[in-house]
Amino acid sequence: xxxxxxxxxxxxxxxxxxxxxxxxxxxxxxxxxxxxxxxxxxxxxxxxxxxxxxxxxxxxxxxxxxxxxxxxxxxxxxxxxxxxxxxxxxxxxxxxxxxxxxxxxxxxxxxxxxxxxxxxxxxxxxxxxxxxxxxxxxxxxxxxxxxxxxxxxxxxxxxxxxxxxxxxxxxxxxxxxxxxxxxxxxxxxxxxxxxxxxxxxxxxxxxxxxxxxxxxxxxxxxxxxxxxxxxxxxxxxxxxxxxxxxxxxxxxxxxxxxxxxxxxxxxxxxxxxxxxxxxxxxxxxxxxxxxxxxxxxxxxxxxxxxxxxxxxxxxxxxxxxxxxxxxxxxxxxxxxxxxxxxxxxxxxxxxxxx
Amino acid sequence: xxxxxxxxxxxxxxxxxxxxxxxxxxxxxxxxxxxxxxxxxxxxxxxxxxxxxxxxxxxxxxxxxxxxxxxxxxxxxxxxxxxxxxxxxxxxxxxx
Ligand code: SF4
Ligand code: SF4
Numbered sequence: 001x002x003x004x005x006x007x008x009x010x011x012x013x014x015x016x017x018x019x020x021x022x023x024x025x026x027x028x029x030x031x032x033x034x035x036x037x038x039x040x041x042x043x044x045x046x047x048x049x050x051x052x053x054x055x056x057x058x059x060x061x062x063x064x065x066x067x068x069x070x071x072x073x074x075x076x077x078x079x080x081x082x083x084x085x086x087x088x089x090x091x092x093x094x095x096x097x098x099x100x101x102x103x104x105x106x107x108x109x110x111x112x113x114x115x116x117x118x119x120x121x122x123x124x125x126x127x128x129x130x131x132x133x134x135x136x137x138x139x140x141x142x143x144x145x146x147x148x149x150x151x152x153x154x155x156x157x158x159x160x161x162x163x164x165x166x167x168x169x170x171x172x173x174x175x176x177x178x179x180x181x182x183x184x185x186x187x188x189x190x191x192x193x194x195x196x197x198x199x200x201x202x203x204x205x206x207x208x209x210x211x212x213x214x215x216x217x218x219x220x221x222x223x224x225x226x227x228x229x230x231x232x233x234x235x236x237x238x239x240x241x242x243x244x245x246x247x248x249x250x251x252x253x254x255x256x257x258x259x260x261x262x263x264x265x266x267x268x269x270x271x272x273x274x275x276x277x278x279x280x281x282x283x284x285x286x287x288x289x290x291x292x293x294x295x296x297x298x299x300x301x302x303x304x305x306x307x308x309x310x311x312x313x314x315x316x317x318x319x320x321x322x323x324x325x326x327x328x329x330x331x332x333x334x335x336x337x338x339x340x341x342x343x344x345x346x347x348x349x350x351x352x353x354x
Numbered sequence: 355x356x357x358x359x360x361x362x363x364x365x366x367x368x369x370x371x372x373x374x375x376x377x378x379x380x381x382x383x384x385x386x387x388x389x390x391x392x393x394x395x396x397x398x399x400x401x402x403x404x405x406x407x408x409x410x411x412x413x414x415x416x417x418x419x420x421x422x423x424x425x426x427x428x429x430x431x432x433x434x435x436x437x438x439x440x441x442x443x444x445x446x447x448x449x450x
Pocket of ligand 1: 370
């Protein structure tokens with residue numbers, strides 16, 4: 001957070017009039033601290049401390065006719081916006097979205113009609129600018145009703161491009177978006193940047209589960225043994241962690257190329273491929289009594305885990321629908337649970353078959 | 355990339371449409387297209403049920419059960435016995 005953003009909200013409900021003079025000016029240059037902050041947010045470290053104080057901000061030397069760009073008080077949204085405005089004069093109206101990005105807060109309605117109308121009035125935007133247009137990011141539209149905003153505070157909502165990077169071109173074209181600017185993409189890069197936070201979110205469950213496998217590995221026909229932990233236990237933990245990391249990292253990367261439309265199917269396929277190596281290896285290995293149990297363990301457990309992990313990526317994707325996810329989960333959850341139980345059964349039996 | 359299409363809840367009533375173009379503007383998946391000054395459902399299956407079109411259609415020509423296509427949210431809802439809730443206040447994954 002730069003010092004400029006930390007100062008008190010310009011509007012703060014005080015008497016309007018000289019708001020223009022009071023609006024804090026923000027830089028369009030990101031500092032090293034900003035960049036480190038962005039990395040920390042991606043890894044889910046203290047992301048809630050990256051809030052921007054809601055209110056009206058000035059970029060460059062804005063005048064009464066300068067555009068008003070609406071943003072969320074999530075630092076990443078705000079930083080991305082101010083960075084693309086380098087060399088321009090504009091106002092940024094930061095809404096209070098509880099520190100959540102535009103897309104998610106629009107879905108919840110915190111980035112919405114109500115908050116826009118409230119913030120426009122609190123900051124007396126009508127006295128700061130002479131025009132009556134707000135540029136709202138297109139991804140804010142699920143929470144905003146443009147005609148309601150106009151009816152309630154007199155400002156016309158103009159939906160800007162999906163990506164902040166397209167904003168300069170949009171403004172230069174007289175607030176006209178090309179079709180490409182309106183489309184949400186979900187390319188490799190978009191998917192990769194989402195991986196860290198997904199991993200951090202699931203890590204505690206994955207670690208807990210692998211610890212359980214590690215400890216259970218000590219069980220055996222001859223009682224509890226350290227040797228069992230070192231061999232079977234470590235392998236069980238590796239299976240869990242491998243499935244978690246494989247699903248969490250390769251799932252998003254390979255998403256378009258994995259077969260099936262349901263994410264759970266894509267994940268299960270990934271898990272099967274992952275388990276095929278150890279599975280075949282143990283079948284080819286000696287000790288027939290345990291080898292098939294061993295192979296079956298991998299082939300049942302790994303797909304169950306990766307299927308679940310990849311299914312959770314639906315939330316980060318940009319094209320899944322609620323109805324679709326609900327339909328998918330009706331089938332996927334029971335299957336995942338069944339395969340997990342079967343796999344666990346094989347594994348536990350394997351412990352006692354010498 | 356496309357998702358399960360048969361489950362989509364989007365409905366469009368052409369007789370109410372005045373062709374203002376808002377739905378085509380706000381939809382991030384180009385589900386609507388304006389043809390002969392009327393909206394047409396160009397690609398219903400691509401709808402992700404974000405609800406932006408319905409919310410911005412002044413003439414109530416569009417309805418959709420809006421929500422977030424997020425398995426974690428559906429699970430949260432199942433556990434809590436409520437509608438799907440996306441816990442975006444914490445470190446939840448849905449808000450990258
Ligand atoms: S927003 Fe409504 S009225 Fe306007 S074009 Fe779309 S369907 Fe028609
Ligand atoms: S709900 Fe969203 S994705 Fe579906 S048609 Fe409307 S704007 Fe497009």
